[in-house]
Amino acid sequence: xxxxxxxxPATLATARSLPKVVLHDHLDGGLRPATLxxxxxxxxxxxxxxxxxxxxxxxxxxxxxxxxxxxxxxFALTVAAMATPEALSRVAFxxxxxxxxxxxxxxxxxxxxxxxEPFGIGGDAAVEALLDGLARARRTNxxxxxxxxxxxxxxxPERVALAADLALRHRGRGVVAFxxxxxxxxxxxxxxxxxxxxVQLQGLPLTLHAGEADIGxxxxxxxxxxxxxxxxxxxFADLLARAxxxxxxxxxxxxxxxxxxCPTSNVHTGAAASLATHPIRRLWDAGLSxxxxxxxxxxxxxxxxxxxxxxxxxxxxxxxxLRRMGLAAARASFLPEGDKAAALAYLEAWAGPPA
Numbered sequence: 001x002x003x004x005x006x007x008x009p010a011t012l013a014t015a016r017s018l019p020k021v022v023l024h025d026h027l028d029g030g031l032r033p034a035t036l037x038x039x040x041x042x043x044x045x046x047x048x049x050x051x052x053x054x055x056x057x058x059x060x061x062x063x064x065x066x067x068x069x070x071x072x073x074x075f076a077l078t079v080a081a082m083a084t085p086e087a088l089s090r091v092a093f094x095x096x097x098x099x100x101x102x103x104x105x106x107x108x109x110x111x112x113x114x115x116x117e118p119f120g121i122g123g124d125a126a127v128e129a130l131l132d133g134l135a136r137a138r139r140t141n142x143x144x145x146x147x148x149x150x151x152x153x154x155x156x157p158e159r160v161a162l163a164a165d166l167a168l169r170h171r172g173r174g175v176v177a178f179x180x181x182x183x184x185x186x187x188x189x190x191x192x193x194x195x196x197x198x199v200q201l202q203g204l205p206l207t208l209h210a211g212e213a214d215i216g217x218x219x220x221x222x223x224x225x226x227x228x229x230x231x232x233x234x235x236f237a238d239l240l241a242r243a244x245x246x247x248x249x250x251x252x253x254x255x256x257x258x259x260x261x262c263p264t265s266n267v268h269t270g271a272a273a274s275l276a277t278h279p280i281r282r283l284w285d286a287g288l289s290x291x292x293x294x295x296x297x298x299x300x301x302x303x304x305x306x307x308x309x310x311x312x313x314x315x316x317x318x319x320x321x322l323r324r325m326g327l328a329a330a331r332a333s334f335l336p337e338g339d340k341a342a343a344l345a346y347l348e349a350w351a352g353p354p355a
Contacts, residue, residue, distance in 0.1 A: 007309035014353040015309035018322060019105045019346035021329035022293055022304055023207075024231055024260035026150075026181075027111040027130065028078045029296025030095050033059070036298070039081035048077070056301075063268045063300050068213070071269055074299045083119035085129040092133030092147075095297075100143045102303050106333055106343035109134070110148035110179055114163055123166040131174040144339035146176035148207060153180045153187040160192055164199050176334035177205045179231065184214035189222050200226050205334050207260065211235040212271055220248055223257045229332055233259040233290075234271050237279030240286055249286045258332035259288055262295035263311060264302045275314035284321070291329035292322070319352050 007015070031039075033056050040047045049055040062070050082091050092109065099107050113126035121129075127149065134145040149170070151163035160180070167178045178199050180189055189196065189208050196206060205228050211219040212232035219236040236252075236259075239245045261280050266272040272279060283290055292311055294302050311317045330343040 007306065007313055011309045011313060012305060014319065015305040015312070015322075016103050017350070017353075018103060018305075018308055018319065019326060019343070019350055020099075020103050020304045020308065021291065021326050021333065021343055021347075022099050022104050022107045023229070023258075023291060023329050023333060024262055024293035024295055025095065025099065025107065025109050026296050027091055027095055027109050028075055028082060028115070029299045030098075030109075030294070031078055031081070031091055031298050032094055032098065033298065035091065035094060036078060036081055039087050040077065043081065043083075045077075045080055059298060060301055066270065068269045071299065074296075078298070079115050080119070083116050083121060085121065085125055088116070088121075088126055088129035089133035089136070092130045093137045094133075096134055096137030096143060096145050097141060098297070099304060100137070100141045102305050104143065104304055105346045106144050106330060106335060106339060108146045108148055108176060108333060108335070110150050110181075112150040112152050112163065112181060113166060114159065115152070123162065124169065127166060127170050127175065131170070134174060144335050144342070146333075146335050147174050148177045148179050148334075149175055150179040150181040152182040153184070153189070153192070153209075154182045157192070157195075161195055164195055168199065168202050168204055171202070171204050175204075177207050177229075179206070180208045181231070182209075184209060184212060184218060188214070188218060189225055189227075193225055196225050196227075207231060207334075212266070213269070219252070219257075219259075223252055223255050227257070228334075229258040229260055231260050232262055232266065232271065233283070234261065234266055234279040236288075237282040237286075240282055246286075249288060253287055253289070256289065256332075258328065259283060259290035260293050260329075261290050262293045262300075263315070264307060265295035265300045268300050275310055278315055280311070281315055281317075284317075289328045289332065291325040291332070323347055323350060323352070 149167035151160040207229035209231040210222040216236040216239040
């Protein structure tokens with residue numbers, strides 16, 4: 001499944017100039033290729049390629065394989081490479097520096113910190129290292145950032161609860177939300193209803209992966225469980241053509257649910273056939289609150305500017321549409337109101353492409 005032809009320089013330059021807000025960016029899916037290669041070599045771990053161009057080509061091949069299994073192979077590399085406090089801090093720092101250089105004015109990153117326990121790094125140590133990296137980046141470039149703690153929904157319930165407790169311990173110190181990630185099919189968010197209710201009662205908001213690799217009804221369930229945002233949500237578009245679709249969409253609009261859509265990643269994992277036919281158009285036309293995101297900058301070989309440029313060219317979104325998506329993302333952010341206001345001001349001041 002080939003990606004569209006790279007955008008022309010003028011389109012990409014306009015996309016880079018557009019102030020952008022990133023809400024859905026997995027840190028273990030977004031390492032710099034050079035950093036990954038260096039960390040693998042430093043830890044004595046095998047790499048799929050011995051030089052940077054070949055490593056980048058390996059990720060391109062995995063992204064375009066048309067297989068979720070192939071797509072996910074890269075995470076085994078990145079998690080092992082990142083598995084020291086120093087590397088975790090470095091990866092978080094570089095991620096925040098990179099998205100800022102790409103024109104982002106506010107960023108939330110996410111990861112499942114318990115993935116590093118088998119390597120001898122406790123959840124608290126992992127979160128503290130990640131927050132250290134994000135704080136260093138903010139001191140360098142001034143961009144507000146936050147960390148979302150993910151639980152892997154396919155794990156035992158007590159492991160999911162451990163991740164939630166970890167997120168709660170670091171609430172107010174840089175952790176801004178809790179997420180359920182991992183394979184949706186067979187592991188609906190409703191299985192964790194009591195836990196998710198407890199997380200919200202203790203003041204931590206929810207964004208749940210929903211409607212990416214399972215039916216659109218999972219989006220409705222996530223909203224009913226109290227999620228303020230959903231990751232992906234693309235299969236909700238399947239419900240829009242049904243008799244109950246307009247009513248369900250009206251309910252989600254009334255609740256203010258925000259969709260964190262990751263178009264290129266959705267094509268790579270098979271959740272969408274192409275950018276030109278991506279469900280983001282149907283969701284947008286239904287008046288739902290949504291924004292675009294890279295999901296995994298390394299694994300999908302895409303950044304926020306490329307995502308914006310391709311949506312403009314392949315899916316027919318105007319620059320005004322993409323700016324409105326950024327405004328919606330800023331409003332939906334879990335960061336403090338002052339940080340959100342600053343991001344909104346950048347977007348409101350953007351004059352658009354040259355005439």
